[in-house]
Amino acid sequence: MTEKTLQNPLLTKKWIRALIGLTLLVGLCGLLLFYGIIRFNYPSLKAYPIRGIDISHHQGVINWQKLQNENIDFVFIKATEGGDFVDPTFYANWDSSLANGYVTGAYHFYRLCKTGKEQAANVIATVPRLKGCFAPAIDLEFGGNCSHGKSEKQIISEIQDFMNAIEKHYDQRPVIYATAEFYDTYLRNQFTDYPIWIRNIYRKPNLPDKRDWTFWQFANRAHLKGIDSYVDLNVMNGSQEDLMNLTIAN
Numbered sequence: 254m255t256e257k258t259l260q261n262p263l264l265t266k267k268w269i270r271a272l273i274g275l276t277l278l279v280g281l282c283g284l285l286l287f288y289g290i291i292r293f294n295y296p297s298l299k300a301y302p303i304r305g306i307d308i309s310h311h312q313g314v315i316n317w318q319k320l321q322n323e324n325i326d327f328v329f330i331k332a333t334e335g336g337d338f339v340d341p342t343f344y345a346n347w348d349s350s351l352a353n354g355y356v357t358g359a360y361h362f363y364r365l366c367k368t369g370k371e372q373a374a375n376v377i378a379t380v381p382r383l384k385g386c387f388a389p390a391i392d393l394e395f396g397g398n399c400s401h402g403k404s405e406k407q408i409i410s411e412i413q414d415f416m417n418a419i420e421k422h423y424d425q426r427p428v429i430y431a432t433a434e435f436y437d438t439y440l441r442n443q444f445t446d447y448p449i450w451i452r453n454i455y456r457k458p459n460l461p462d463k464r465d466w467t468f469w470q471f472a473n474r475a476h477l478k479g480i481d482s483y484v485d486l487n488v489m490n491g492s493q494e495d496l497m498n499l500t501i502a503n
Contacts, residue, residue: 293455294471298324301488303496305329307360307470310342312480317349319479325355327489327496329390332359332380336371339379347381356496358387360430365408366399369415377422385500388423390450391415393440394432408439416447425501428468437461448499450487466490467499 304324308315309331328350331340343359350357359380363372380389391412403411419427430450431440440449441462450468451458458466472486489496 292472292474294453294457296457296469296471296488301469301490303327303489303491303493305355305468305487305489306477307331307485307487308342308346308480310340312342312482312484314342315346315349316479317353320477321353321479323477323479325477326493327356327358327387327487329358329360329387329487331392332361332389333372333375334362335364336367336375338375343379351383351386356385356387356500358390358428358500360390360392362392362397363412363415364399365401365403369411369413370418373415373418373422376419382423382501384503385497387500388419388425388427390428390430391419392430393435394430394452395435396432405439409443412439412444416444423501424503425499428499430468430470433458467495 303326305327306325307329328346330343330346330350332343332347333339347357347359359376361372361376363369376389393412401408416427416429426447428448428450429440429444430452432452436449436451441460445464448467449460449464450470451460451466452470452473454471454473457471458469460466468487468489470485470487474483475486477484
């Protein structure tokens with residue numbers, strides 16, 4: 254029996270131990286990511302000092318006094334979805350956000366199987382028009398959406414109908430929130446006059462048409478004081494003046 258043969262079992266055991274260790278490490282990292290203990294993105298406060306959250310009924314009852322201890326400048330609140338749904342916590346969150354001094358806005362989850370005009374009517378009937386608030390944003394994503402059978406041209410046209418109605422009523426252009434998948438499919442080189450709020454929980458956004466983004470949703474499982482469940486985190490690419498220029502002036 255050669256020395257090489259005797260060493261092989263030892264080498265095999267070392268590789269097995271290394272593989273087990275690596276598997277445990279990957280599993281631990283996965284759990285930490287899942288529970289929001291760590292995340293992929295940590296945008297620097299120096300580069301992006303203006304920060305905010307977006308919330309809905311999924312966050313439950315928020316302790317706004319405790320939330321004041323977090324570094325938050327703006328809040329987007331889910332108001333509506335489709336042609337008739339109103340988020341049950343919208344008005345409570347809206348009033349509390351304003352009372353606590355946040356730059357406040359609503360957002361509408363856009364249902365592809367409904368027309369843009371009927372969805373805009375739902376928003377306008379629900380969201381107050383207030384000076385210093387954002388015009389209601391449109392949330393465009395495939396997750397949780399409905400089947401529609403519409404062409405790309407029709408989808409874009411109906412989104413434009415929605416945007417036109419919102420801008421006319423609130424006298425301010427709405428922000429467009431989009432996932433990377435939705436942006437690539439429908440928004441590339443479209444709606445170029447509107448500010449973009451892009452979701453990317455893995456890395457800093459780099460839009461395929463080289464367009465600048467205004468807001469970046471960089472985390473979706475964060476923990477903040479005053480909110481018992483996960484919450485989305487966002488930064489703005491700009492100054493406080495830029496932020497206020499996105500709000501209703503009069």
